[in-house]
Amino acid sequence: MKSLLHKLNPQQRKAAITVDGPLLVLSGAGTGKTTTVVNRIAYMIGQGINPEHILAVTFTNKAAREMNERVKKMIGKHAQKMQVSTFHSLGLRILRENYERAGYNKYFTIYDTADQLAVIRKALRSISAAWKKYKPDDVLYTLQRLRKPHDESIDLKYENEFDGELYSTVWKKYRETLKNNNAVDYEDLLVLPLRLFKKYPDILKSYQNIFKYIIVDEYQDTNAVQFEFIKLLANKYKNICAVGDDDQSIYGWRGAEVKNILDFDKHFKNAAVIRLEENYRSTGNILKAANAVISANKNRKPKKLWTRMGDGNRIQLFAAIDEMAEAEFVVSEIIIHQIENKMSFGSYAILLRMNTQARPFEDVLRARNIPYVVVGGMKFYDRKEIRDFLSYLKSLANPDDDEALLRIINVPKRGIGNSTVKLLGEHAAIKNCGLFQAISTIHENSTVKPNTLAELNNFYNMMTDAKEKLKREPIAMVARNLWAEVNYIKELESSFNDPKKIAGRMENIDAMIDSIQYYENREKKSSLNGFLQQVSLNEEDDDEEFKKGKVAIMTVHSAKGLEFRNVFFAGVEQGIIPHNKSLATASGEDEERRLFYVAVTRAKSNLTLCYCKSRTKFGQKIEKIPSMFIDEIPENLLAETDGIDTKIADDDVADDLLNQFSAMFAE
């Protein structure tokens, strides 16, 4: 164990062995933060601390996975017993272990943003003054900002009176709906455990005694609730290690408060503070560019990141005609570079500001037979057919989930239209039960036509049968049979003519069923609810093996904490980064600059910035100009390029060459 610590620099080592009491590690990008944390954990276990008492909290699943893997590599199976999880999955665990005292039943559903929006939309619609005037998106965002952790009201002191009243009403309806549907939203996963901690000292005490040593990664991204949660949890033993970097705070829009990290030593008395400033990741030019840009931000702790490495290559800058040309350029560069340097495709990353930029890159990579993976993206679960499929499962698992039921009660069309649904709703209100339950007694309502009644009963029986089968048969099997019975292909045929498209959508469902099977094989205590909750948190560990040797496409947010030998940052345009929508708030520009900083500091050796001169938005071509942040990079660090043509004079020759290479990669 000692030999391992020798590889650390003095500050890192100090951070690794300062185990007792509060500790703040201010670690700039690429200063070996994860290495330090992993060594710290190894050291703790070496000192005889039971891994079960160690909790490491991260923000994203990627970060949790990465840490888990590195700890495992270093310490082996023994480490499995420690808890590495995101805030939200930790909250879910606590909620699952205490659901009755939190006021929910065992089968609660987690609502994602789309579910939340559906509820908000409905609430808005029921208020005549609000319909059309307020966008559900904005209302949800505002409500989340105004939400108070310790009671069910919202904080209206910043809103004007009319809006305030409206927000209160919508919020009330929103909470009622979730409660009735036995559903929680993402924030509830943090808020409810926090309330449990406050209300039931025995619960708090039991978790305090489990998690005696706490490490919080990316501490600059904690919001008020997370801060309070961690503070309570650490309050007994005070062994809290916060790791973070104020320059990488990119979750302000989600309520993250940089002051949590800036004031750490005020909140935790006698905290030790350690700074990590030697960068081991990037070459000099990349680091200089990053430093130059981030220094334009006010309100930051000054730091002096430095490296022993040489300057390395200059930062490439490429101006593309449009987004297709941008993708073509990036992929050609990857191919040429890969052939010349024989690097794994896994050492390349394409970073984006938004998920929607990924499409052209996927198309070109696929056309050129380059293995790639879209990380996060999350788009898969947003596909209509997947949401439909999951809604069937959600409705099975939690019959109170009216949102799920409404989504699928007439998909595919089975003659249960809007007015029937409305009747059903009224009937449910009279019976004071969920919509699904209401179907069983809807015959009492004589206005329902016999045909409709038969359809309703068919549906009810189909779902009830599946629910029965769930008690005996594997989940995947029940799901597959239910899906066949539903005859979903009918729905697809009504919206698409292209048989390929239809087959593709059905394959997506197959993949989903496969992942249920995978979940069942892996989990000792598998349940449909467990699977769905995991899906809601995006937790399924799509195995790292799968990603190996593939070009990674992801947003900058997803890339935080990761590093790549070669980074292409695409869409570096005004309006994308900084994003138009972010410039509305005062702190917006600074956060976008930090985002740019995070993107740049992912690169180890080669960094290429790309922007388009024009881009298609909503089917319309619009002119674009380069991002202001490019101007903030000293010119001597940049090298403009024309792409493959610079290296190979003839355009056609270059194209031929690329085609040859692409053929090589096919197999």
Next chain:
DNA sequence: CGCCAATTATTTTTT
């Protein structure tokens, strides 16, 4: 009452 076609809004980032 249910279904289809025309109209309209949608794209920030994650859990």
Next chain:
DNA sequence: ATAATTGGCG
């Protein structure tokens, strides 16, 4: 380009 929503037809 595409998804969601609304109004009119069968």
